[in-house]
Amino acid sequence: MIGVNKEDQVVINHNDKSYCLKNPEEYQKLVILITDPKIELDGKIFEVDKDITDSRLKAICTKYKEFFESFKNSKAQIIEQAKLEVEQQLLTKAD
Amino acid sequence: MDRYLKCDLHMHSNSCYSRKYSKEDFINHMKNVDLDVFSITDHNVVDVKLYKELIKDLRDKNIIGGVELNLSIDEELVKKHKLFIKGEYFHAVLWFSTVDLDEFWEQLKVLISELKIDIKGKTIKEISKATEGKSFLLSRVQDVFKDFNYFLTFHEGKSSRCLSNYLPNSDTKSGIVYNDNQVFKHNLFYYNNRLAIEGGIKTKSISSYFEENLNTIVTRFFFSDALELEEIGKKFTWINFDGKFESLILPLSDPNARVFTSDINTENPQKNRENYLEKIKLYLINPKNNLEVEKIIEFSPSYNGIIGSRGSGKTLLGSALSNTNVSDYSKYINNAKTEFKIFGKGFQKSSPKCKYLAQNTLLTLFKNGEAKNIDFIKDFYGKLEKEKKELTKAFFIKAKTLLDYEKTEFISISTKYQSTINDITFLEDIVNEDYIIPIINIDSFQDGKSFITNLSQNIENIDKKVQELEEKLNQLKISSDEYTELIPLNSIVEDFKNSIKKHLKLIKDEISRTRKEITNFDNTPCILRDKLIKKYNNLVISTNNLTNKPGQAHLDDKDYALKQLQEYTKFRAKTQKVFDILSLGLIDVKSEAKSEEININNDKLTISSTIEDLKDYKEYLQEELKNYNDLKHSEKMFEILMSYNDKSKIKDFFSGQKYKANSLSSSNAYIEKFYSNLLSSIQKFDSFTIKLYFNGKDLEKYSPGKKSEILLDIFLDKSLLNEQYLYIVLDQPEDNMDTKTITTKLIKRLRELKREIQIFVISHSAAVIINGDSENLIYAFEDELALSYSQGRIIDKDMKKNIVDILDGGEKNLRMRFNKYDFKMEDKK
Numbered sequence: 001m002i003g004v005n006k007e008d009q010v011v012i013n014h015n016d017k018s019y020c021l022k023n024p025e026e027y028q029k030l031v032i033l034i035t036d037p038k039i040e041l042d043g044k045i046f047e048v049d050k051d052i053t054d055s056r057l058k059a060i061c062t063k064y065k066e067f068f069e070s071f072k073n074s075k076a077q078i079i080e081q082a083k084l085e086v087e088q089q090l091l092t093k094a095d
Numbered sequence: 096m097d098r099y100l101k102c103d104l105h106m107h108s109n110s111c112y113s114r115k116y117s118k119e120d121f122i123n124h125m126k127n128v129d130l131d132v133f134s135i136t137d138h139n140v141v142d143v144k145l146y147k148e149l150i151k152d153l154r155d156k157n158i159i160g161g162v163e164l165n166l167s168i169d170e171e172l173v174k175k176h177k178l179f180i181k182g183e184y185f186h187a188v189l190w191f192s193t194v195d196l197d198e199f200w201e202q203l204k205v206l207i208s209e210l211k212i213d214i215k216g217k218t219i220k221e222i223s224k225a226t227e228g229k230s231f232l233l234s235r236v237q238d239v240f241k242d243f244n245y246f247l248t249f250h251e252g253k254s255s256r257c258l259s260n261y262l263p264n265s266d267t268k269s270g271i272v273y274n275d276n277q278v279f280k281h282n283l284f285y286y287n288n289r290l291a292i293e294g295g296i297k298t299k300s301i302s303s304y305f306e307e308n309l310n311t312i313v314t315r316f317f318f319s320d321a322l323e324l325e326e327i328g329k330k331f332t333w334i335n336f337d338g339k340f341e342s343l344i345l346p347l348s349d350p351n352a353r354v355f356t357s358d359i360n361t362e363n364p365q366k367n368r369e370n371y372l373e374k375i376k377l378y379l380i381n382p383k384n385n386l387e388v389e390k391i392i393e394f395s396p397s398y399n400g401i402i403g404s405r406g407s408g409k410t411l412l413g414s415a416l417s418n419t420n421v422s423d424y425s426k427y428i429n430n431a432k433t434e435f436k437i438f439g440k441g442f443q444k445s446s447p448k449c450k451y452l453a454q455n456t457l458l459t460l461f462k463n464g465e466a467k468n469i470d471f472i473k474d475f476y477g478k479l480e481k482e483k484k485e486l487t488k489a490f491f492i493k494a495k496t497l498l499d500y501e502k503t504e505f506i507s508i509s510t511k512y513q514s515t516i517n518d519i520t521f522l523e524d525i526v527n528e529d530y531i532i533p534i535i536n537i538d539s540f541q542d543g544k545s546f547i548t549n550l551s552q553n554i555e556n557i558d559k560k561v562q563e564l565e566e567k568l569n570q571l572k573i574s575s576d577e578y579t580e581l582i583p584l585n586s587i588v589e590d591f592k593n594s595i596k597k598h599l600k601l602i603k604d605e606i607s608r609t610r611k612e613i614t615n616f617d618n619t620p621c622i623l624r625d626k627l628i629k630k631y632n633n634l635v636i637s638t639n640n641l642t643n644k645p646g647q648a649h650l651d652d653k654d655y656a657l658k659q660l661q662e663y664t665k666f667r668a669k670t671q672k673v674f675d676i677l678s679l680g681l682i683d684v685k686s687e688a689k690s691e692e693i694n695i696n697n698d699k700l701t702i703s704s705t706i707e708d709l710k711d712y713k714e715y716l717q718e719e720l721k722n723y724n725d726l727k728h729s730e731k732m733f734e735i736l737m738s739y740n741d742k743s744k745i746k747d748f749f750s751g752q753k754y755k756a757n758s759l760s761s762s763n764a765y766i767e768k769f770y771s772n773l774l775s776s777i778q779k780f781d782s783f784t785i786k787l788y789f790n791g792k793d794l795e796k797y798s799p800g801k802k803s804e805i806l807l808d809i810f811l812d813k814s815l816l817n818e819q820y821l822y823i824v825l826d827q828p829e830d831n832m833d834t835k836t837i838t839t840k841l842i843k844r845l846r847e848l849k850r851e852i853q854i855f856v857i858s859h860s861a862a863v864i865i866n867g868d869s870e871n872l873i874y875a876f877e878d879e880l881a882l883s884y885s886q887g888r889i890i891d892k893d894m895k896k897n898i899v900d901i902l903d904g905g906e907k908n909l910r911m912r913f914n915k916y917d918f919k920m921e922d923k924k
Contacts, residue, residue: 010523021519021520022520024516024518027516027518027519028516028737031516031660031663032730032733032734034660034664035660035663035664035667035733036667036730037664037667037668037671037729038671038729060522060523063522063523064519064522067519067522067653067656067657070657071657071660071661074538074539074661075661075664077539078661078664078665078668079664079665079668081665082664082665082666082668082672083668083672084552085669086497086500086669086672086673086676087672088552089496089497089500090493090496090497090676091555091559
């Protein structure tokens with residue numbers, strides 16, 4: 001879920017962990033999580049926390065949501081494409 | 096040398112009252128009849144003169160003295176043993192040595208006179224006639240001939256005058272069982288190895304009792320007992336001995352191994368009698384003076400036992416016979432001069448093809464992987480290993496392709512993004528997006544292009560399946576010519592293969608045609624569409640840049656960041672896919688290729704081929720990478736990717752032992768080494784390992800004794816008869832085996848094989864030699880430092896002494912074989 005921390009920085013909360021997008025190390029950890037081909041991202045991960053009332057923060061969170069949703073929507077197809085390309089390699093070599 | 100002889104030990108001459116042919120006709124017939132051994136057994140008389148005439152004239156035949164006696168059991172014994180007697184008497188054939196002809200006839204005449212028959216002035220035929228309807232008491236016969244060596248054979252299973260007619264087992268009408276009769280007959284036979292019965296396999300009143308209740312056997316002989324001369328020679332018994340009366344103890348004491356009746360075996364039971372090693376010529380060296388002595392040893396086509404104390408030269412003979420490791424004995428033998436004489440040929444230098452099992456090698460044979468070469472296993476295993484090799488080779492090609500591909504992908508993406516992750520906090524910037532026209536995402540644009548790609552892919556998959564089907568079809572086997580009943584199946588299989596191949600060819604042609612059509616398919620609309628979208632996007636972007644540059648730049652940054660995430664995902668998905676393919680592939684390559692279950696003496700054997708030193712793919716990765724966890728494979732590869740720009744960081748991912756920092760100048764060097772190591776580790780394995788499963792259990796898990804037993808079964812399987820070995824040499828095969836296994840497996844198998852192929856067995860076990868029924872014994876001994884050999888049979892005086900002195904359980908086994916009440920170390924005169 002996309003939310004904000006005490007410093008009003010945008011964070012993504014997932015499985016009891018919080019990833020602050022401003023913190024490069026934490027963001028890298030988030031990238032490791034979301035690019036994992038074995039993990040299917042659930043629907044709520046990029047939902048904006050409804051408790052955010054500040055309209056500015058809400059707008060920022062929404063921008064992140066749109067960005068990550070774009071990624072989430074393309075992930076399955078990308079993985080399938082990757083698998084296909086690997087298999088294609090074997091077929092090409094076998095020929 | 097003992098061999099199978101055609102014998103008719105019960106026939107009547109012209110001197111018997113029961114036969115009408117003339118003496119001249121009888122002698123002429125016996126001269127020409129196809130028999131090796133015969134005995135004249137006239138009713139209650141012995142025509143000594145006729146015997147002597149025949150012995151003189153028929154020198155190519157062996158003649159055994161004989162008589163057919165009318166016997167009855169003393170009244171006293173009948174009462175004592177509560178016997179039920181039916182009829183007056185029964186017939187028994189008594190054999191003795193022709194050396195005792197005169198003396199035997201004199202004693203028989205005493206018995207005849209006791210029947211109140213006056214023999215004075217009577218011809219033999221008349222005396223015979225006078226005995227009709229009269230009988231001798233069994234106990235009196237035993238008493239009169241107690242100092243003679245003789246064998247007694249009862250009529251059994253005939254319509255009249257057979258022992259079980261006289262002493263019936265039961266009354267079939269009333270159902271009464273005469274237990275006392277059975278006990279009496281049991282005692283009569285059980286304690287005497289010199290009694291036998293007449294009859295083929297079907298005459299079993301006595302023998303079935305012994306076989307079923309006592310697990311032993313009574314010798315059954317098949318005779319002509321012919322009424323007409325023409326019948327003599329038609330019914331006979333194959334007996335394995337030297338044709339002499341004194342040797343009859345050998346077949347009588349082991350009829351299963353030595354006696355075969357012509358109702359079942361019309362052909363000589365010794366199958367290889369014209370294909371065996373007849374002699375070996377050795378040049379033995381006396382180490383004392385280095386002088387050579389020529390020694391020729393003769394062999395039986397059947398079972399040759401080699402015995403002797405330790406260091407006496409038993410194994411030397413085995414080595415010389417098999418031409419194996421003879422150089423170990425150069426002090427005692429000039430092997431360059433050893434010569435072999437095969438039956439029907441002269442001496443030759445080259446050693447015949449033989450099967451050799453060296454001492455203590457049965458278990459090591461398996462451990463060293465040489466079991467692959469055991470005849471029985473060779474064909475099954477060869478096929479398995481070939482399939483396994485092909486699978487392994489295909490896997491290695493696959494592994495190289497995939498690892499090369501992954502490496503290229505790794506370097507490509509690390510070069511593109513310089514191991515960075517874009518900061519996306521720019522998304523928080525407030526950007527005016529007015530006038531920004533959205534572009535079309537070409538990757539997610541759905542049109543006929545993706546359909547064509549999917550269609551091509553599906554066709555390729557079908558083509559792959561067809562190829563697999565073709566391979567499977569080629570593996571379909573035609574049955575071996577050896578099983579004639581399966582020959583008609585060959586045409587069925589062949590027709591099936593040809594028919595399916597025709598269909599497959601049609602499919603392949605169709606695939607090829609469709610592939611060409613797809614290639615030639617006019618996809619101009621798609622190409623135009625692509626071009627249009629690209630053009631449109633460029634136009635939109637340049638327009639956006641003109642109207643709202645910051646807005647377009649923001650969009651570009653967002654696209655770039657998104658693309659980066661997508662490409663990292665793709666990279667990880669590819670590494671995961673490679674990992675999955677190679678992990679599964681290695682499991683497949685490592686897995687045992689098993690044969691079907693093979694029957695061996697009612698047990699099931701499975702043979703497998705495996706590569707034991709191959710590891711799981713994750714283990715190879717663990718050898719290269721520190722703290723590697725296969726559950727997070729793509730994560731680890733991503734972390735390495737993220738460290739690619741920093742050599743100091745990347746080195747921490749790899750195992751320090753294998754990746755010396757001073758020899759690896761760049762991150763790229765690490766990656767090159769990583770993929771190169773991985774591939775060579777996978778490809779490094781020693782050999783294919785054979786495994787045997789006996790009744791589903793790994794042979795290695797059996798005790799050494801059981802393992803030896805199983806391996807012996809396999810080693811001595813009948814398949815070795817297909818290999819055209821002239822003989823088999825076994826050096827102490829009983830090692831590691833318990834008594835039961837020696838008896839039920841080893842000895843049983845030797846007894847079966849010895850009629851098919853010549854066998855040489857070096858042994859310390861009396862059971863193996865005596866119960867295995869070795870026809871020819873070779874005794875190895877030291878003679879003033881030089882090694883030498885003597886030979887004989889288990890009944891020969893010197894050989895009996897050697898057996899008792901040398902073999903484990905020698906005396907006990909000899910006693911058991913030759914009757915416990917009649918065993919003498921000295922030959923009886």
